Amino acid sequence: MVLPLWKWVNSIYALLIIAALLPMAIFAGVTLYVSLHKEQQVFKNELSAKARIFASLVNTELKEQIKIAAVFAAVPVFDPPVNIEDVAARADRVLKHQPLYLSVSLFDERMTRIYSSSPHPENPITPESVQEALLSGKAVIGAITRGPDGWGIPIRAPVIRNSKVVYVLSPVIGTEALNDVLMDIKIPAGWIGTVIDRDGSIVARNRAIHEWIGQSVSPAALEAFNRGGGIFYGQTKEGFDTIGALEIAPDFGWAVIIGLPLSIYNQPLDETRNFVVASAIITVILTTTFIILLAKEIKSRHAQAAALEQKFRLEFLGELTGRAAHDFNNLLTVIMGNVGKLEKATTSPRLDAIRGAAERGELANDLLSFSRGSAAELIDVELNEHLQRLVSSFPERFPTNITISFDLEKVNPLGLFLKVDPVQFDLAVLNIMINSCDAMSSGGRIDVITRKKQEWITLTIRDTGTGIPKEILPRIFDPFFTTKGANGTGFGLSQVYGFVKQADGTISVESNETGTAMTMRFPAVEKSYRKNAA
Ligand SMILES: Nc1ncnc2c1ncn2[C@@H]1O[C@H](COP(=O)(O)OP(=O)(O)OP(=O)(O)O)[C@@H](O)[C@H]1O
Numbered sequence: 001m002v003l004p005l006w007k008w009v010n011s012i013y014a015l016l017i018i019a020a021l022l023p024m025a026i027f028a029g030v031t032l033y034v035s036l037h038k039e040q041q042v043f044k045n046e047l048s049a050k051a052r053i054f055a056s057l058v059n060t061e062l063k064e065q066i067k068i069a070a071v072f073a074a075v076p077v078f079d080p081p082v083n084i085e086d087v088a089a090r091a092d093r094v095l096k097h098q099p100l101y102l103s104v105s106l107f108d109e110r111m112t113r114i115y116s117s118s119p120h121p122e123n124p125i126t127p128e129s130v131q132e133a134l135l136s137g138k139a140v141i142g143a144i145t146r147g148p149d150g151w152g153i154p155i156r157a158p159v160i161r162n163s164k165v166v167y168v169l170s171p172v173i174g175t176e177a178l179n180d181v182l183m184d185i186k187i188p189a190g191w192i193g194t195v196i197d198r199d200g201s202i203v204a205r206n207r208a209i210h211e212w213i214g215q216s217v218s219p220a221a222l223e224a225f226n227r228g229g230g231i232f233y234g235q236t237k238e239g240f241d242t243i244g245a246l247e248i249a250p251d252f253g254w255a256v257i258i259g260l261p262l263s264i265y266n267q268p269l270d271e272t273r274n275f276v277v278a279s280a281i282i283t284v285i286l287t288t289t290f291i292i293l294l295a296k297e298i299k300s301r302h303a304q305a306a307a308l309e310q311k312f313r314l315e316f317l318g319e320l321t322g323r324a325a326h327d328f329n330n331l332l333t334v335i336m337g338n339v340g341k342l343e344k345a346t347t348s349p350r351l352d353a354i355r356g357a358a359e360r361g362e363l364a365n366d367l368l369s370f371s372r373g374s375a376a377e378l379i380d381v382e383l384n385e386h387l388q389r390l391v392s393s394f395p396e397r398f399p400t401n402i403t404i405s406f407d408l409e410k411v412n413p414l415g416l417f418l419k420v421d422p423v424q425f426d427l428a429v430l431n432i433m434i435n436s437c438d439a440m441s442s443g444g445r446i447d448v449i450t451r452k453k454q455e456w457i458t459l460t461i462r463d464t465g466t467g468i469p470k471e472i473l474p475r476i477f478d479p480f481f482t483t484k485g486a487n488g489t490g491f492g493l494s495q496v497y498g499f500v501k502q503a504d505g506t507i508s509v510e511s512n513e514t515g516t517a518m519t520m521r522f523p524a525v526e527k528s529y530r531k532n533a534a
Pocket residue numbers: 431435436439463465466467468476477481482483484487488489490491492493494516
């Protein structure tokens with residue numbers, strides 16, 4: 001299948017645009033992907049690193065508290081059987097020295113609270129950790145609980161005497177210690193740090209702790225907790241989308257979470273995407289503009305080349321026809337000379353016919369005027385007046401069903417003067433007008449329009465005829481080119497072309513199916529005009 005020329009040319013430009021843009025798009029895409037991936041990896045690494053540091057700090061803090069509780073459990077006051085008054089006095093003193101302690105309780109082997117510094121029930125609020133301390137003989141940290149003194153973390157320190165756990169001493173510490181740790185690791189603005197106990201309840205948080213303390217952490221975080229930690233995507237208690245890193249404190253099964261709102265995490269992505277979109281738009285505009293300009297340039301070069309070719313062709317033909325006409329005229333002169341001699345000797349109607357035919361040699365004259373071989377007599381002609389006179393002196397040339405109207409530039413007192421050969425001028429105008437008449441066999445209208453623009457004068461002859469088909473347009477000025485068969489010689493427009501060139505002018509044609517306009521453009525002659533001047 002062969003594409004029409006314009007489609008082929010357009011698909012070439014489309015290919016050019018794609019060829020220019022595709023490598024750039026791929027390059028931009030890959031670069032963007034790699035850089036964003038790197039950037040986000042940096043964020044993830046930072047999250048994990050912060051979570052690790054935070055977890056180890058929490059671990060250390062809890063260990064510290066356990067150590068203090070173990071030292072406390074070793075004091076002789078807890079040697080069995082205990083004296084509750086002594087225990088109370090000791091506990092009072094410790095509470096004064098340990099500002100983090102909310103309360104101190106003592107449980108016996110049956111997990112009954114035998115002493116408490118504040119009004120607690122007899123049974124422990126979270127008995128599992130008391131039992132664990134009793135059975136393992138090791139100090140453990142209980143789940144966060146809400147006691148009479150508010151939220152606290154119970155430490156269960158076994159009181160061991162003779163390798164046997166005799167009591168469990170349980171100081172309850174406030175959560176401030178962990179909040180202080182959170183402050184220490186300096187979480188960037190907008191990030192969220194959370195400490196959870198081993199049940200997944202929130203113990204400390206750098207944001208709105210009073211609202212969320214003791215509550216279960218978000219389901220996505222719980223899942224990461226059960227998985228043993230790592231990076232996860234979820235929502236904070238407040239409902240923001242986040243990416244989080246969860247790290248488990250090794251000795252206690254507690255965990256810390258560092259959360260980064262996705263709006264911050266994706267910010268570089270958004271910024272880069274906007275940047276890439278803006279650059280892509282600019283690139284597309286620039287490339288398309290460039291290619292449109294290139295296409296225009298190529299088209300105008302094509303047109304120039306075509307015009308140049310036409311010019312060469314006509315010049316060549318002009319030269320050829322000039323020579324032919326010259327020879328022909330010489331032949332006619334010889335014939336005329338001999339006819340003259342013969343006429344002196346004899347009379348014959350045949351001789352008259354020969355003379356008549358030789359004198360008419362119109363074709364030779366046409367050829368000459370095309371080739372500019374005829375001796376042109378250039379004079380200043382006032383266009384408006386001349387045109388009107390010309391048209392009115394050939395009324396029989398124009399069919400009655402054709403209206404001729406004038407639209408003439410008003411230039412009085414200055415005339416529209418051209419320097420032309422008046423005979424050639426008349427011929428040219430008539431040739432164009434006759435063509436118009438031929439194209440309007442069933443009647444129509446011819447407008448004769450003159451205009452002056454700076455130093456140029458234009459004469460347009462416009463008809464309402466059939467128009468000139470596009471495919472023959474480049475050939476209409478060629479000598480012998482006619483579509484009228486035996487009714488045309490094809491010399492009309494070649495005469496026009498020769499004349500316009502002789503007058504240093506140009507000619508242009510506009511034509512479509514509603515008619516044709518031929519515009520001749522001549523250099524104006526600056527001359528004042530006196531009507532009816534001699
Ligand atoms: N106004 C017009 N409307 C339509 N076709 C035109 C017009 N002017 C010229 N043409 C076309 O251009 C061709 C060449 O015109 P040109 O005047 O050179 O030759 P011609 O009119 O065919 O013959 P000739 O003028 O020698 O009798 C014409 O045959 C015609 O097809």
